[in-house]
Amino acid sequence: MDRPFSLPPRLRHYLLGSDNLPLFYQVHHTLLLLTCVFLAISATFNFAYLDIPFIYNWILLANSLMQIVLWYFSRYKQQFKRMAIIYVFNILFVSLPLNWFMDAGSYGPTLAFTYIAVIYCTVVLYEINYFRLPIVFMMVAQPLVLIQIEHIHPSWILTYTQPEQRYEDIMICNLISLMLMIAMMGVYSRKLNHEINRANQYARRLKQISETDSLTQLKNRSFILDIFRKIFTTSYHLHVLVVDIDHFKHINDSYGHSSGDQVLVQVAACMQKYCHQHGALLSRYGGEEFIIIAFFQTFAQTVDLADHLRRQVATLSFSHCENVTISIGVAQREKHDSHHQLIKRADQALYQAKRHGRNRVCVTPAS
């Protein structure tokens, strides 16, 4: 979802990198580009308004150019981590100390930049973990050291010549710090949302895979048993059908395993069509066996469905092998049944169907 201030996707890709990159890449590239712009603005502002040694402004400009180089190598030469380390060292040992001495020390705006740098290191650099903690420690310690130096050698600090300069400088630098932070957090939250959506998609896909039989695309055994357990406590009108393809081993042995697979797929699709029409749940129970949970008011309706399925499967024709038939065992829920007992009784009925010649429906009598 694009927000009002987001860049056009192609420009964002060109400047910040692909959306599929790890979270902190785009944040880091945003920060490099903004640092470059702000350093250039600071140097220009100093040249125009402040009485600061020219050498300092040239260092600012050189530093600004260096950010572009870092961005280029990070964005286009896959040297992200190396460039991030150089960037942080530059901030820690060049930019912040220089700013401190040239821009009024604790009286000036450097501390605001230090806070942004600490946020950057703690939030964004988590993928370079070995490097992050020592750097955060040094960033926290650095102002303490600089304050001590300022205390011992106040003359080393270049301060404002007029009070208005301080107000302007603080105002501009605070604005820059806030913009850096907003940009960093904005990109960070956008990327975070993107990653959360991706994780949710994977979770949904994994759930679907774990519930589905890959050959027939029916729900699998663990899914149906789970559902069965849940509805067993609330639905009394429960009927179970256990379905088995007759002489399936013969199909495999005579026409090959892939023909057997094809039979399974077609039989499953045929039964699914009718189960769906009658609100019954069909799943592959394992091998060439299927299980159906039906919710009819009367047992006779369930037996009708079973017989209908048997007749429909018998009419199926297959490109690589002979027709097949199915046997079905049907059981209805009794008062003190557990769901295991109900399935077991349907299985016993199936066994009867097989024993009495196959291609038939057998039911277990009520106990």
Ligand SMILES: Nc1nc2c(ncn2[C@@H]2O[C@H](COP(=O)(O)OP(=O)(O)OP(=O)(O)O)[C@@H](O)[C@H]2O)c(=O)[nH]1
């Ligand atoms: N092609 C294929 N065959 C499978 C699959 N799962 C199990 N089988 C085969 O299904 C056959 C089941 O055979 P049996 O349990 O002996 O039963 P049957 O030959 O169907 O005989 P009756 O059930 O007594 O009618 C075995 O040969 C298994 O290897 C599968 O996913 N694909």
